[in-house]
Amino acid sequence: MHLDFLGFAKETLETEIREAQRMLARLDNSIELACQLLLRCKGKVVVSGMGKSGHIGKKIAASLASTGTPAFFVHPAEALHGDLGMIDAQDVVVFISYSGRAHELDTILPLIADNGIPVIAMTGDLTSPLAKGALCVLDVGVEREACPMGLAPTASSVNTLMMGDALAMAVMRFRGFSAEQFAHSHPGGSLGIRLLKKVHHIMRRGEWMPIVARESTITDALLELSRTGLGLIAICDKAGRVVGVFTDGDLRRWLIQKGSLDASISEAMTQPGFVLSANMLAANALDVLHEHHINAAPVVDDDGKVVGAINLYDFHQAGIK
Incomplete structure (x- = not known):
């Protein structure tokens, strides 16, 4: 039938x-x-x-x-x-x-x-x-x-x-x-996450922040890269402000040029370095990273002092795509 x-x-x-x-x-x-x-x-x-x-x-x-x-x-x-x-x-x-x-x-x-x-x-x-x-x-x-x-x-x-x-x-x-008011009623939904979550909500903090002083050597930076596994470290002055970044790519380029591992990190770092604001909406921050083809970045407060770090995986874990 x-x-x-x-x-x-x-x-x-x-x-x-x-x-x-x-x-x-x-x-x-x-x-x-x-x-x-x-x-x-x-x-x-x-x-x-x-x-x-x-x-x-x-x-x-x-x-x-x-x-x-x-x-x-x-x-x-x-x-x-x-x-x-x-x-x-x-x-x-x-x-x-x-x-x-x-x-x-x-x-x-x-x-x-x-x-x-x-x-x-x-x-x-x-x-x-x-x-x-x-x-x-x-x-x-x-x-x-x-x-x-x-x-x-x-x-x-x-x-x-x-x-x-x-x-x-x-x-x-x-x-x-407004969409922002709607998000406050739906904090667990995808819209709420995109409109409410800020960078400081999902960034890495404390011992997981990859940081070295500007007086450090390439070896110091290499060890910090290996310890944190973020693919990037922030180079900071004595006041805690970011003066540059050093990535896995920077390390590879330095080694190809046969640079010394005892050299100062300031010779190999990228200046001034790309950073994200802690109070930036996480969804907007992700868009900025994609726009600049960057996988990770230090996070700074309103005074420019480093307070964390974040990479694409952190956004993915937070449900922000």
Whole structure:
């Protein structure tokens, strides 16, 4: 028996896209009211829904929270057994129910209304108890689900998720929420790492810093290169400022020229030497190293004194690429 999996998949996507386009076409000022309610909220946005609506609600709450609007999800059943105390008069509530007749939400809605807490409803039935009891209604209705039996929430779930994204993104843009603020909400993600990590967070310190004094010999530098394995050492004056660098390449060139290992390092070092600032964003520092075709560099503070060293492997280990 041949099953047209590709055809079934395309039909599902076509249905969901068509229903999303219908939602876009009927979108009205209700989204503006919803945005205003969120922007005026002095507390937190509380999102709630049962079943599949609850799963979508968790994603919407997470999107709001990560883009500048404090939000969290409360399960309706748990709310009926104590978690309702998590909601106070300064909050805004977003209830999600496609039918608008979820028993748990029907029970909670009048309690919320009695406390004067504004409710935004996401529903597919504008005549439902939820729609009638909400201050603002966002219509996520569909003419048909992508499910061939019309039972499993599919197109309606997509519409609800998209409406939540539209709400979160509109409010985010009004707030002027920046990439740096987003990174502070995602310090463990790749964006957070690129926007928050600085050179001093990932550089080598202390005994792992490859340093010799400018009065040292080539032999001293060779030993330091071997000890630290960074491929580079910083040549410093008595105040700790970098006056030059000496790399594996410099050593090879010195030996090819049959230079003496007892000679002063100042004769073979590269001056003044390339350095990175400790307070530089690590992602920017990596770009600079690539631009100059450099594998490693000393790290200096605002006074030009060496405080560490770093190479490409250190960036890789920190997840910065």
